[in-house]
Amino acid sequence: MSPTPTGRLVAATTGTDLTLTRELRAGIDDMWASLTESDRTARWFASWTGDGRPGQTVRITLTAEEGQPESDLTIIACEPPHRLEVETVDEYGRWHLEATLAESATGTTLTFTHHLDASAVVAEVGPGWEYYLDRLVLSVDGGDEPAWDDYFPAQKAYYEGLSAE
Template structure:
């Protein structure tokens, strides 16, 4: 089993093209704001002594806030986009989504050579039967961007995660590039659950209850088609 220090290759200084890609990633938030979607300000780093109130519907869940099973995802064309923010460095959040010891706490472990173009084995540890699946590393730009794809009986999955840090706060933008929107009522709640499980794992809290997400959130996502 090969485990790479930063999840998928040696750390490197971003090229001009990579910097341009990051600016494009920031355009997702701009597109949501332009469409009239309310977006919360980036939280300031500070010590917390108690839980804040749950985030309002449509607002990203933030690490350090009590999770509320309220839908946050948005359809932008055929892209399903979800955002979570963390009071942590971009390197630390990157490790949460790439280090197999840490992904095991909210999605499942993986093994293999995670170089771009390679295929790794990922276990869906929180699904019935805990199956393993093959995932291809399409892009890997530590610690800012990861794109993977997979193929199963339901079709192709094209997933992208981008990280942006500002003032000690890192924003994770998760996007699934859908082939169509017919199944968004099932897919959307699933990713809400997994991203809140990531928040819970980082906070040392129990995983959320999937029954709070599906079918409760199905109508929310289907209404955006």
């Protein structure tokens, strides 16, 4: 498999955003569950425990990473079934993330945005989100598990060449 990178950099009032889009065959409610229910998020990214309401912090456990690292994640906004905004801080920096869902003719369009910190290296961050979002698609639509090496370092040059629109 040679996945095609889809990320783009967008100038924002607070800096630069990395935006990626995926089209999924699943309906919007099914996709919302894949973004917000712990047993579903564990299939592609992380399981979580805690009170998953805006203003609250949950504990996430990354399911695809060696050692399954844990961190706290704060829910900034949760507007079912269209928008989820969260933030976490770990040893790699601040991760301010937003997912929006919109119904499409064939299912659901997911727009995923990482509001980048000035210290973020998009050539390292972008391939990781491509990998995780493809895992999300596969968790819903089925298919073979993607190989990390198909994303990093394979997509690093693509991301090094991006500039904000």
